[in-house]
Amino acid sequence: MTRQDGRTFDQMRPVTIETGYLKYPHGSALIAFGDTKVICTVTVDEKVPPFLLSRPQPQGWLTCEYALMPAAGLSRNQRAGYGNTTVKGRVHEIQRMVGRALRAAIDLKKVGSRTLQIDCDVLQADGGTRTASVTGAMVALEIAVNKLMAEGKITENPLLTRVAAVSVGLHQGNVLLDLDYKEDSAAETDLNIVMTSEGGFIEVQGTAEKGVFSAAQLSDMLKLGETGIKRLFELQTKAIERARR
Amino acid sequence: MTRQDGRTFDQMRPVTIETGYLKYPHGSALIAFGDTKVICTVTVDEKVPPFLLSRPQPQGWLTCEYALMPAAGLSRNQRAGYGNTTVKGRVHEIQRMVGRALRAAIDLKKVGSRTLQIDCDVLQADGGTRTASVTGAMVALEIAVNKLMAEGKITENPLLTRVAAVSVGLHQGNVLLDLDYKEDSAAETDLNIVMTSEGGFIEVQGTAEKGVFSAAQLSDMLKLGETGIKRLFELQTKAIERARR
Amino acid sequence: MTRQDGRTFDQMRPVTIETGYLKYPHGSALIAFGDTKVICTVTVDEKVPPFLLSRPQPQGWLTCEYALMPAAGLSRNQRAGYGNTTVKGRVHEIQRMVGRALRAAIDLKKVGSRTLQIDCDVLQADGGTRTASVTGAMVALEIAVNKLMAEGKITENPLLTRVAAVSVGLHQGNVLLDLDYKEDSAAETDLNIVMTSEGGFIEVQGTAEKGVFSAAQLSDMLKLGETGIKRLFELQTKAIERARR
C-alpha cells in the first residue's frame, strides 16, 4: 500500500541540496524535501553576545533564526514589523530546535570570539520545514567552517559530527517517514528526530495530536526515522564534496 | 547512592497542590515541586478567537500563557513591556507545550463558544516549571470545568482524561526523576514527559545537552518518568476532591 | 453604622505581612490588605542606570515596577508582550508613586553603585493595591538592606525612615478608611496618603471621581488616614523583627 503521492510508507520525498546559490554569506544551502524549499545561510559576525564576554575562556556562539516567506504557504504569512511586532511561538520553537541541533555538532571553544548566525528562510512550506532546516543548515555550517579555516580565522576544525533530522508520523496504524503537509495535518502522532552521523540521538520530539501513543509505537517511529536520516547523511556528504570542488 | 538533596534517583521532590488560593478565576491551583512554585489559573472568556468562528460546528478554545515573576529565579527576569517587547523563545516553547497537553485532556466541542485561558505564573523557579505547570493547570482546569457545569454553562462533561508531566534526566550514568535546577544544569540529557491518567503518552521531548543518547536510554527514562507521573495523578485526585468539598 | 463587610468607617481590613516566602531575592514580603495580596520583592543589581554614572559622587538607585497577575481581578488582565506592547498608564502612575515613596525612605548615597529593584506583583486585587505595595515594599526593602549590610556590601545604614500608605475615601457624607474595590468604585473622592514613621507627609493624592471636595473634607481624610498608617507601622515593625530572627 502506498501514500497519496505514490511513496511507500518508509520512503522519503526527493531531497536536493544546492550549494553556492548565494555569494555573500560564508556558507549557504538551498535544500528541498519535495516541495518544501528552505534557504539556509551562515553569516559570520566577528563578535559574541555580551553574556559570553564574562566567561573565563573565550568561545564562539551559534544562533539560529527561522522564518517563512510571506507567500510560502497556503495562506499569506504576515511579516514581522507590520503591526505584529512579536515573533510567533511556533517560529521560536523551531529556531530554538535548529540552534540546539547545530550547537551539538560543533565545539564552540574552537570557533574564536565570533558568532555563526544561521538563517533558515522557508521559500515554500509543504511539511518538514524544521527537519529540512536542520539538515540544510548543517551543510551551510560545514561550508562556512571550511571557509573560515581556509581564511585562517579558525585553525582547528571545530566540527564534532554532522547532524540531520527527519519527521515520522503515525496515521491509521501505519508508521510514515517524512510527512508532507497533508500527511502532517492528518497524522495522529508526529515525531521529529535529530541524530548525529554516528547514530546517537540529539533530540526527540513526539506529540500526540489526536489520542495517545505507546512506548512500542515510539520505538517503531525512532527506527524508521533512523533509516531516513542515514539517507540524508549521504546527501549531505555529496553536497559538501561538490561545494569543496 | 543518593542525590545532593538526599533523594534517591527514582524519588520526586515533595509535591503540594493548594486550590482556592484566589477568588476571581474559575479555577486555580498553587502547585509546588520542591522549591518550584507555580500559580495556575483558568479564566473563562465568553468568546473564541476569530479563526474558530468560520468553522461549521461551534467549539471552544483553550490557550495558555506562562511567565516567570521578576524575582522567581537566581537573576531577575526582565518584565515584558519594558524595552523588551518580545516574549522570549523559551517562554513560547513552554506555553505551547502546556497548551497542547491540556487540549489533549478536553473535548473542546463540548465547551461551547468560550475560551479557557490558562495562566501559569512561576513564583519561584527551581527546575521543572513546565512539568509543574502542566500538572497544576490540569487541576485548575478540572475545577473550572466543574464550576462551569455547576453554573449550567456546560451541560456535558468535556474532560476526556487527566494529564500530568514530569522531567527525567541522565547524569553520569544514572537516570534521575524530577530534576531540580542544579541537576537540570548538570544533566547530559533532559526529557520531559506528558502522559494521560490511562498511561498513554501525549508528549515526549528529549534533548541531549551534552553528547547523545541511545534508544535504550530513552526507554529507561520513559519508564522512570511513568512512575513519577502515577504519583502525580494521585495528588491531583486528592486536590480536586478537596476542592469539591 | 458599619460598612458592607462589617467594618466601622475608621477600621482597616485585616493586614498580614509574611516575609521569607521566596528564596532568591534579597528581600521579600507577601502583604495582604483583606483580599488584596501583593508580593513585594527587592532584587539587587550591581550597577546603576547610565545617567547616574556622570554624577560627581557615586550613588545608588531605587526603581519600582508594578504589575497585576492575569487572574488578579474580576476580568483577566492582558499580559504585556502579547500584542499590547505598552504598559498601561495606570500601571505607570502606580509604580512611579511607589518608587517615589521608597526613595524618600533611603539615602541612596549610602547604597553604593547598585540598583535596588522593587517589584510589586499583585496576586489578587480588591482595592488598595498601591497602598499595600508601598507598605509591603518598605518591609522588603529593609530586609534587603539588612542583608546587604550583613554581607558587608553596605557599611552605613542608608534607611532614613519607614514609609507606609493607606487610602481614604468620601462616600455619602462619610469618611472611610482603607477602601476595598467596591467602596473605591462607589466613593466620590479617593485619597492616597504616604507618610513617614515620624508623621510627615511624603505624598497626598486626592481625586474627585464625582463632584468636588473641600479643604475641610481633605483635612478630615488626612486625619483618618494618619490613624490607619500608624497601625501599619506597628505591623511593619513586627514583620521586620520576625524576619531578623
Next chain:
Amino acid sequence: MTRQDGRTFDQMRPVTIETGYLKYPHGSALIAFGDTKVICTVTVDEKVPPFLLSRPQPQGWLTCEYALMPAAGLSRNQRAGYGNTTVKGRVHEIQRMVGRALRAAIDLKKVGSRTLQIDCDVLQADGGTRTASVTGAMVALEIAVNKLMAEGKITENPLLTRVAAVSVGLHQGNVLLDLDYKEDSAAETDLNIVMTSEGGFIEVQGTAEKGVFSAAQLSDMLKLGETGIKRLFELQTKAIERARR
C-alpha cells in the same frame, strides 16, 4: 523678597491664551505660562471606545494625550516610535491627570456617541506643563463644544463647570505660586491643584521631593493655589469670549 525672575511669591508668570491658531480641530488654544507653551486641541471622533458600546445608555468619551516636542526642553526628547516603543511613565501620569480634570467639567451623557480627543503638545517646557495643559485644554474644549452645538450635533450644553490648574511649591520656608523649571527642581515639595470655577477641588497632588510636609503647610499651599486659579478663570473667560466673536 522676590524670586529669581522678579516675581513675588504669590505671583503667577504672564499667562496668554491664543485661540484659533489652527484651522482643522474643533477647538484649539495655544497657552503660555511664561516660557512654557502648549498647543491644546480638541478633535471630535464620531465613535466611542468599544467598552462604552455595551452600556445601557449611550454616552460620549473624552480622552487626552500629552507629548513634549523633541526640542521642547533642555535636552532633546526622543520621539516615540524610534526604538522607544513605550510612552514614558511621566507622560502617562500627566495625560491621565489632564483627562480626569476635563471629564470632571463635562456631562458625557449629553455628548452623544462621540469621542472628544484632547491633545496637549508642549512646544516649550519651562515648568508647569501639566497645569498649563489643563487650563488651555479647558478653553479648547469649550470652543469645541460650542462648535458642536452650533453644528447641531449636540443639543444640550454638556459643560458642568470650568476647570483650571496651577502648581504651588515649598522652598526654603516660602510658599511659591506657579513654579518655573528651575524653581520646580529646587522645591522641597511640589503641589498640583485642579479646581472648578465654583471653587471645589478636583485633584490635589502633593509630593515631597526632599523631606516631608505637614498638614499646615499643605493648607497654606492650597490657599495660595486657589488665588492663582481664580486669575486663570478670568483669562479663560476672556479667551473664550474672544473666540466667540
Next chain:
Amino acid sequence: MTRQDGRTFDQMRPVTIETGYLKYPHGSALIAFGDTKVICTVTVDEKVPPFLLSRPQPQGWLTCEYALMPAAGLSRNQRAGYGNTTVKGRVHEIQRMVGRALRAAIDLKKVGSRTLQIDCDVLQADGGTRTASVTGAMVALEIAVNKLMAEGKITENPLLTRVAAVSVGLHQGNVLLDLDYKEDSAAETDLNIVMTSEGGFIEVQGTAEKGVFSAAQLSDMLKLGETGIKRLFELQTKAIERARR
C-alpha cells in the same frame, strides 16, 4: 571604454525572469538583474482595507511589501521582530515606490473587493533591487490577474498597461545604465525611472549623492533609461507568454 564588469555604458546586466517557481501564490516571478535576485509574488486576499469600505463604488486594492533576506547583502540584515520592531526607512521608501508603480498599471475598480498583495523579497542584493522589484512584480501581477480571470473572479481585464523600471547614474562624466552595487556607491547622481509600455513616465526619482546635476544631465539620463526599459518590456512579454503555456 567599458565598465568594471565589461559592460558598455548603455548596456544592462543579464536579466532573467523565471515564473512558476512557487506553487501557492496566485502569481510569482523570480527576477535577476545580474547578481540581484528578487522573488516577486502576488497573494490575493478576498477583502479590502477598512478605508475603502466607505467608498460609494466598490474597488480593489493593491499594496506592496519589500524585504531583504538576512543574507542578501554584504553584511547581514537584521530581521524585523528581533528587537528592531520598526521597518527601516529605506524599505518603506522602496515598497511605496513599487506599490505606486503597479497601481498605475491596473484599474482597481475592475478588481472587485479584494486586495492584491505584492511581496518583493530580495534573495541577493547587488544594486537595482527596487527596479528589479517593479519589473518582476509586474510579471507576477499579470500572471495573478490572468489566473483570477481564468477562475472567473474577475470578468473584465483590469490591466491598463505594463510598467518596468531601471536605474541610471552619472559617474565621472559618463551616463551609466543599470548600476550594480559598486557603481551605485560610486555614482554622483542616481536616477530611478518607472515607465509604462506606451512610453510615458510614472515615476522619476533623481538624487545627487555628491555635487549637483543639471537639467541637461537629467535629460540624458532619462533617454538612456528609456532604452533599457524597452528591453525589459520585451523580456516581460516573453516571461508572461511562457507562463501562459
Next chain:
Amino acid sequence: MTRQDGRTFDQMRPVTIETGYLKYPHGSALIAFGDTKVICTVTVDEKVPPFLLSRPQPQGWLTCEYALMPAAGLSRNQRAGYGNTTVKGRVHEIQRMVGRALRAAIDLKKVGSRTLQIDCDVLQADGGTRTASVTGAMVALEIAVNKLMAEGKITENPLLTRVAAVSVGLHQGNVLLDLDYKEDSAAETDLNIVMTSEGGFIEVQGTAEKGVFSAAQLSDMLKLGETGIKRLFELQTKAIERARR
C-alpha cells in the same frame, strides 16, 4: 486664469519664516507656506552614531525626523507609541528626503564628532509640508552652525551652499507652482524639487498619480520650480540676517 485661492499658476503662497520662537534648540525656524506651518529645529548632540566611529577620519552626522502633530490635518493623526509602534512609510520617505537635502548643504567633516538632529514638526498641513520642511530646516541649520561657530565648537564654516525646495504639479494641462492640499489631491502629476542656491538640482521626485507624464512636461515643471526656489532663497537670506542681529 487663476486658481481657487486667487493665485496665478506661477505664484507661490505667502511664505513667512520666523526665527527665535524657541529658546532651547541651537537653531529653530517656524516656516509657513500659506496655511502649512512647520517648526524646524536643530538640536546638537555631542556624539555620533556607532557606524561613524570606525571611520579613519572623524566626522559629524546630520539626521532628520519629521512628524505631523495630531491635529495638523483634516483627520487626526494617531501618535506613535499608542498601539501603532511603527512610523508610517510616508513619514520615512519625507524625513529621508529632508535629511539628504540638508546633508548636501554641509561638509560633515568640518562639524566635528557631533550630530545635528533636525526635527520638522508640522503644526498644520495644507500641502507642501516636505518642501516647507527642507526650506525651513535650512534656516535653522545655518543659525545652529553660526551658534556653534560663535561658541568655538566649530572653527571652519562647514556650510557649502543653501538648499530650498518647492512642489510643482500638472493639472488639466496647466503647470502649477507650490500646490496646496486640494491642488495636490487633484493634480495628475506631482513633482518635488530640491535645489542649491547656485542653481543645481539635489533631488527631483516626480510621480504620476493619474496617467503619465512626458519628458517635455517634466522640463516645464522643472523650469517653473526653479523660479519658486529663487524666491525662497531670498526669504531664507532675510530670515538668517534677522536672526544674526
